[in-house]
Amino acid sequence: MPIFRLLSLTGLLMFTAAASASSLVATTDTLVGALSEVAQSSSDATSSLRDNKVVLDARDDAAAFVASQGQIRGVQLEAALQHIRQQAPALQSDDLQLASAILSL
Incomplete structure (x- = not known):
């Protein structure tokens, strides 16, 4: 009878370890997928x-705007600022x- 208990305990521990590992893999996959989607969306916005x-x-x-500390505002800059804020x-x-940021593109 002690052998049966030992085998049962071993089987139960193996089942528990497999369930924990499976849960860890699923959680990791979910987190990596979410981070990947965030990175992709911010990359899409920048590109x-x-x-x-x-x-x-x-x-x-x-x-000109940056060099003049905001004193010179061109028409194209105004259009770009409006476009960026809409996007x-x-x-x-x-x-x-x-x-x-526009200058760094």
């Missing part, structure tokens, strides 16, 4: 602005920060 003609055409105006309404950046 869409980087490839946008309105934003790229505003680089000279953005340079990313949750963005909490002022005009000088956005103009600097």
